[in-house]
Amino acid sequence: MKSVRIFFRDWKTIATNWVAAVLIGGLIFLPSLYAWLNIEASWDPYGQTNQLPIGVVNEDKGGTIRDRDIDVGSEVVESLKNNDSLDWHFTSRSKALDRLEYGDYYAVVIIPENFSAQLATVLNDEPKKAEIEYYVNEKVNAISPKITEKGASAIVEQITGEFISEVNGTIFSLFNEIGVTLEKDQSDIERFEGYVFQLEERLPEINRLVSDAYDESKDGQALLNKAGQMLPKATEVVGGSLHTIDETTKLLQAAEERLNQLAPKVEADLKRAQQIAHDINEFTSGLQGKDIDMSTGQELAKRLDDRVQESIERIGAVEAAIKQLQEQNREQQEEGEANNESSDQLNQALNDLQSLKTALQLIQTESNDIKGFLTDKQTVIDQFITNLNEKSKQTATQIDAFLKEYLETIEPRVLAEVSSAKKTMADARALLVEAQKTIPAVDKLISNTKGTLSEGQTLLVDVLNEYPYVNAKVNELADRIREFQKDADLRSIIDLLKNDPGAEKGFFAEPVVLNKNSMFPIENYGTGMTPFYTVLSLWVGALLLVSLLTTEVHHHEDYTERQIYYGKLLTFVSIGLAQTLIVTIGDIFILKVNIVHPLQFVLFGLLISAVFMTIVYTLVSVLGNVGKAVAIVFLVLQIAGSGGTYPIALLPKFFQTISPFLPFTYGVDLMREAVGGIVPERVMRDVLFLVLFGVLFLIIGTFLKKLLNKSVKRIMKKSEESGLFH
Template sequence: MKNSFRIFKTDLKNIGTNWVAAILIGGLIILPSLYAWFNIKASWDPYGQTDQIPVGVVNEDAGAMVRDQEIHVGDDLVKTLKKNDDMDWQFVNRDKAMDKVKYGDYYAVIVIPKNFSEKLGTVISDNPEKAKVEYYVNEKLNAVAPKITEKGASAIVEQISSNFISTVNGVIFDMFNKIGIELESDLPDIKRFENYVFTMEKKLPEIHQLLNESMSDATSAQEIVKKAQGLVPDAKQVTNNGLQTIDETTAFLKKGEARLNEMAPKIKQDLEKIQKIAAEANNFISKVQGTDIDFSTGKEISDQLNGKVNEAIERINTVEEALRQLQAQNNEQGKNGGTDQEQNAGGNLEDPNNQQPNNQNEQIDKALEELETLKSGLQEAQGNANKINSFIEDKKAEVDSVISDLQDITATTAKNIDAFVKEYKENIEPTVLQEIDRAKNTLSQARGILVEIQSTIPEVERILNRTGDNLGEGKDTLEHVLGQFPYVNDKVNQLADRIRDIQGETDINEIIQLLQNDPEAERGFFAQPVELNENKLFPIPNYGTGMTPFYTVLAIWVGALLLISLLAVDIKNAEAYTIRQTYFGRLFTFMTIGLVQTLIVTLGDLFLIAVDVKAALWFVLFGLFVSIVFMLTVYTLVSVFGDVGKAVAIVFLVLQIAGSGGTYPVVLLPEFFQTINPFLPFTYAVDLMREAVGGIVWERAYHDILFLAIFGIAALLLGTFLKGPINSKTKLLMKKSKESGLFH
């Protein structure tokens, strides 16, 4: 070890006595620091200068009308951006903007399209459409600038969205507030509605039954209407026939009345003759009774009496025939007046014609009975006269008695005839004429009714047709309702169950209270519903401070590479020293220069660049420890492997820049770099320096120190025990490489 220190002292003496060597060594000491300081300063606050990045803004928004209110979101956005200093906003037209971004004068262009406000206004429609902002970026200009401009464009979109959401939600919650007030006033109606739903739920089976009954009734009614429609033609025919019958009956009554008027004088004349004959017969019998009868003249008397009686009977028969003709006319009238057709045409109206002929017939029957009585009396008288003639020879003694009886009969007959004549004049003839007149009046009224019925039949037909159509539509509707009833039943039951669930879970008064919140406060909430309450455990003031650990560690490794590139790892007159003595002697020299490099770098970070380091002393001490490990690693590689070791150290540098996690988190690196990350000294060196910059967590610091020590010890063992064997094998390779004239 003594010889190793002698080599170290010789190197220091040579540096101190050789001004060229001193200048070169001085340059090697300062140069790594410049590498770190320039990079740290360049990245000190790169995002603080984004206001110098030119970004074009094109506003083509034409505005829109929303609920009779004109909006211009594009103009509002331009006004906002003019007050924003995040970037160098350039407000130009589309053509100029696209030319500028294409030729690199603008890093990006943001275009607000013509329908921007119109699209935003569709939020109140059934099919709202998203508004779009066009973004153009020239990514070949810079790797970072597109990300910065993209962040700016995203910030614009977020700002528009935030303002839009706050505005829309302000309107919504203003409406909610009004709805809450209305709900509060309508609370009794809501309670009533709940009761309606529960009542409907209870009544649904009954409703279903009523619907089925209505469907059955509609079917029956439809059949009845169809049957009635089928009877309309018959009703028309019956009405027409009824009118015809009434007209014929009226004509027949007029004819009968005329015939009665025509027959009345003759009937009176015949009745007067009958009355006269009866009186004559009665007088004749009286005379005969008071005269001594000559039975020899009995036959003559009998013949005379028979002649008188026969003439009286003929007159009576004539009257009977006239009365029977009148009765026949009445009967025919009764038949015509009482037909089914007239009854159908008149409905259930009572036809007085059916009573009037009966009244007339009763009077005529009474007159006929009385005439029959008279005729019987006359016939009896005639019989008795015949008896006189037949029994005159045998019973002359009874003649007086017979004549006396005959006289009584003729007297009674004459009296009855007088009574009948009086009855006929006072009752029969006036009653018959009165009944005919009443029948004519009744038929006239019946005809008026049938005419009115006939005029209403078309309207009835229209009503039946309309009713049939309506019943068809109503039946279709009922069928549809019955088809939909299961769905309605389920929905009503679900609604009732839901109301019961809500009543069990939520109080409507709480909902009303929730809706009556302050709209302005709600608008502010939705403009920024979440506020980031940032708590920095290990605050780093700027980007440069955050990059200081990486660039400082990188400078220490670069300083070691510069030393092995310009300084020799072997010494002249190496024969006087062993390989191990040479290894340690020159290691002290390299390590001393490396420590000085590290002191300058770390102290420059603290005082020249003014990096905000939480543990400044430990920052320097950790840097010196890292320098020792790096120098052991790089020096050993070159000392043991020669030029191959230099290449390995450079490759190691490249891998560590990408794979150590100094700039990007390890989890964002490709899988290869994630795999080699734990085997790189940079990984632990950068983490250790970050502990000093941000605040030390000693568990992590001990972890990093341990693994760095392992790397240093491994390099030291490699150089101590393998330098000799490996150098003996690589001398031939080094000799051959020098013969090429390309390597020193």
């Protein structure tokens, strides 16, 4: 009860002492100003970036992509003129850097002269990245470089987006053309795939054929070498053959002339033999049936014998001429220039002549017999004459037939064969002359062929050496085609390539659209900072109270240290609650902070104020001025380590370690629940820890104030004696 009496006496004093009332009123109101001014100042700083001057310098001279001129620098400048996120100033390089150095500009963005040209290398084998020069004066302000850097990044993102859109539009236009071309050539492509598979299958056979060709080329080279060696001999043989043909032709010419010379004589002799045969026949016919004067028999026999002998001689002359022709024909056969048919004709003629000759010789023999029998018997003579007549008639007939055959067959056939042999010799000579002319060309051809064959052998060796590589590559290509056919369809790829370039361009300009879904939306930066500045003002309010108000009782009554502790605690907490009501209600109605749960915001503020006031009051009540220093140290640590401004994850390791042990951590988090939206589990956790902090310091105050009171009073008295502390 005495503690409550202390509490009411303090408020009675405030009510009756206007100076105390004014001071207490100021102490109650001051924390709210601290919170409200900071919240208002940070209400929407990023909404005012359009007043942050940034220099922009465009030195870009443009570039070309696939015969299309581009000037990205000018496009960026035109885009920034319609961009009010920052206060863009378009000027020259020297002026921009001068104003940046002086502090008129917070940053300068320079687009260099090769910017578009560098971007245009995107379709080259070795594309080069374009660069934007960015200058910032970090001395002017700590936050502005972050804001300007964000603006510069926005420019880069804008350029990147537009450039990607433009380049992809060009690329997909090309793809569209390729797709149309591929569609036209689809059958050829599929046929090519078939060729690759056939080549893969037949490569071993090709390798075998090339190996065989190489082996045969070596044999061919040996043959060419042998042919080259034989060419001189062929030249000699051709020359000798020409000489032989010329000699043979001369022989044929002589034979033809001899035949022409003999032909009239042979014909005359045969006709004479024919005439004699007829005469003998007429003579013997005249003898038949007549009485022959034996005295004249010898004369008749002699005449007959003379006629027969003349015929035999004529036939012998013809036989000699034919044998001469036969000899010439045999020589031609040995030279290969006559056929067997003419030889057979001559043999048959000789046989016929031999028969005639034999018949005439028989007549001659029988005429001799007539001589022997003339004197003997007339009857026998008649018989002999009859036989002689028959024989002479047959001989005359045979001579007639042979003469006809000779004139119509033998002589024309022999002349034709000789003429044919002469023509054959002429043709053979022409061929040999042509061959003789060809031999130098053949020699040159063989020489050239040997060189070409040697080159071919080298090429074949190269082909054989490259076969393993070619075989591996063809197999690899075939495997890739099979893999491609397994994973993709050419028709589908063609359809993909034929997509609308405009639609693809729009897609790559913004391939990903960020759909922001705020689970606990915060209206602006000031609203987001309200929990921190409100909680901070409550701790500051507690510090103001312990700095101006005493934690001791100055009137003389019998109060224990514990009663004094609780009595003054009620006074300090009640003033702190008043501070909290003004701050939280002012946040809602004066600043119009958009708070989702305003009632909970006020109630949470009252809880936090009671805990903070208990902590600060206990420190000062137990430790005196040392407690005030400890409370200020607590404030400094909590501002940095509570996560009120920056996420805990971004803080140094030390602050991440102490954060769970700071009341601020749970106070700020609890107020954020009221501002953005309550998660009951987090509220329960924060309330529990705040209550634990309050209970802990109540225990400290309850048990340590009496224990440390004499020591603290001695220290405070000593400090007052210094004249520096009250």
